[in-house]
Amino acid sequence: MELKLSKKITKPDFQGEFTASILAAAASPDIISFAGGLPNPVSFPVEEMDAAVHKVMQEKGAVALQYSNTQGYQPLRAWIAKRYEVLGVNDVVADDIIITNGSQQALEMVGAALIDPGDKILVENPTYLVALQSFHLFDPEVIPVQINPDGIDCDKLQAAIDANPEAKFIYVIPNFQNPTGLTYSREVRERAAEIFKNSNLLVLEDNPYSELRFAGEGGKSFGYYLGEQCCMFGTFSKIVSPGMRIGWICCRNKELKAKLLSYKSTADLHTNIFCQMVLAQYLAAYDLDQHIEKTKVLYKQKAEFMMDCMRKYLPEGVTFTPTEGGMFLWAELPDGITAVDLYRAGLKRGVAICPGDPFYEYERNVRTFRINYSNSTDEAIETGMKVLGEVCSELMAK
Numbered sequence: 238m239e240l241k242l243s244k245k246i247t248k249p250d251f252q253g254e255f256t257a258s259i260l261a262a263a264a265s266p267d268i269i270s271f272a273g274g275l276p277n278p279v280s281f282p283v284e285e286m287d288a289a290v291h292k293v294m295q296e297k298g299a300v301a302l303q304y305s306n307t308q309g310y311q312p313l314r315a316w317i318a319k320r321y322e323v324l325g326v327n328d329v330v331a332d333d334i335i336i337t338n339g340s341q342q343a344l345e346m347v348g349a350a351l352i353d354p355g356d357k358i359l360v361e362n363p364t365y366l367v368a369l370q371s372f373h374l375f376d377p378e379v380i381p382v383q384i385n386p387d388g389i390d391c392d393k394l395q396a397a398i399d400a401n402p403e404a405k406f407i408y409v410i411p412n413f414q415n416p417t418g419l420t421y422s423r424e425v426r427e428r429a430a431e432i433f434k435n436s437n438l439l440v441l442e443d444n445p446y447s448e449l450r451f452a453g454e455g456g457k458s459f460g461y462y463l464g465e466q467c468c469m470f471g472t473f474s475k476i477v478s479p480g481m482r483i484g485w486i487c488c489r490n491k492e493l494k495a496k497l498l499s500y501k502s503t504a505d506l507h508t509n510i511f512c513q514m515v516l517a518q519y520l521a522a523y524d525l526d527q528h529i530e531k532t533k534v535l536y537k538q539k540a541e542f543m544m545d546c547m548r549k550y551l552p553e554g555v556t557f558t559p560t561e562g563g564m565f566l567w568a569e570l571p572d573g574i575t576a577v578d579l580y581r582a583g584l585k586r587g588v589a590i591c592p593g594d595p596f597y598e599y600e601r602n603v604r605t606f607r608i609n610y611s612n613s614t615d616e617a618i619e620t621g622m623k624v625l626g627e628v629c630s631e632l633m634a635k
């Protein structure tokens with residue numbers, strides 16, 4: 238018997254295994270892990286959700302256990318539409334929202350709906366590795382555009398669009414980007430919005446982290462500047478619970494919305510209706526802002542403690558960009574040491590970081606790496622950073 242299990246993927250080194258091995262190693266209980274991207278479970282509203290489950294089962298149990306519609310539970314979509322006012326987008330209605338199985342499903346859905354093999358798409362460089370992996374399932378040519386500490390490099394963006402006028406979309410994460418933690422400044426947002434307006438690009442804005450801002454002031458969504466040219470992804474994973482797997486796409490372009498719904502109805506019919514109803518009940522009964530406030534206090538303390546420890550324990554030459562929110566810090570090693578060197582040596586000493594490599598389309602053996610601070614105790618942060626500092630010094634002395 239010879240099973241034919243191969244499938245052509247143009248980018249075979251796409252690091253699925255590398256990423257899986259990092260996450261597996263990092264999940265071991267003996268490892269202090271700054272490699273993953275988990276919210277802190279202390280922030281989960283367990284009792285409130287318990288009450289919401291009971292209420293849904295008592296009042297609408299049969300609906301919650303039945304098949305449902307593809308677009309998602311209307312009260313939940315209405316709640317999300319209203320929430321867009323926080324981002325300066327006031328004209329979103331429930332009908333623009335499609336509930337997805339986490340925002341990760343949104344990435345796959347747009348890939349399936351839009352990418353033909355060989356199509357050009359633009360992304361930030363670096364960008365969220367799962368977005369790269371999802372898009373690569375459909376064999377695009379990915380064109381990375383550099384991001385700077387104040388957001389996407391607008392000169393390079395314009396040059397990339399000029400050189401690739403046929404590109405279909407750009408995928409951006411303007412707030413506390415994963416992996417870099419960077420946020421677009423107002424100037425960059427406005428300039429990039431002008432550039433997009435003058436292009437034929439659909440703008441896919443992924444925004445899991447903007448509500449986790451614990452200092453400074455946030456900016457407006459590209460949806461504010463661009464209307465239906467911008468499709469916005471969101472998620473409850475970082476502000477309520479990742480396990481419920483509830484995300485969404487806000488799509489104001491009717492043609493694209495129909496394509497996305499058609500794909501989703503084939504892929505999974507609908508997102509778990511029980512979870513959608515429980516979440517909608519939770520949002521109706523409790524003040525989400527109060528809940529997010531508590532999470533922000535926790536993450537601010539974690540971020541500041543992590544940054545203090547990095548300043549204290551990492552040797553001179555290792556740099557990082559401070560952050561005002563989200564869950565990640567982005568650091569860079571001096572010339573001559575790669576992030577994979579640090580990952581391997583750190584792991585031997587029981588501490589995991591996430592090397593930058595899988596977040597880049599082309600670059601390998603990079604010196605940048607990602608540090609997650611949301612899900613470690615202070616003790617683990619201090620011990621882990623001390624060890625990483627020693628490991629960096631040893632690698633630098635070689």
Ligand SMILES: Cc1ncc(COP(=O)(O)O)c(C=O)c1O
Pocket residue numbers: 274338339340341342365410415443445471472473474479483484
């Ligand atoms: C930028 C970005 N997009 C999407 C996701 C996926 O989130 P979820 O599928 O849990 O909604 C994440 C998760 O870490 C992320 O960082």
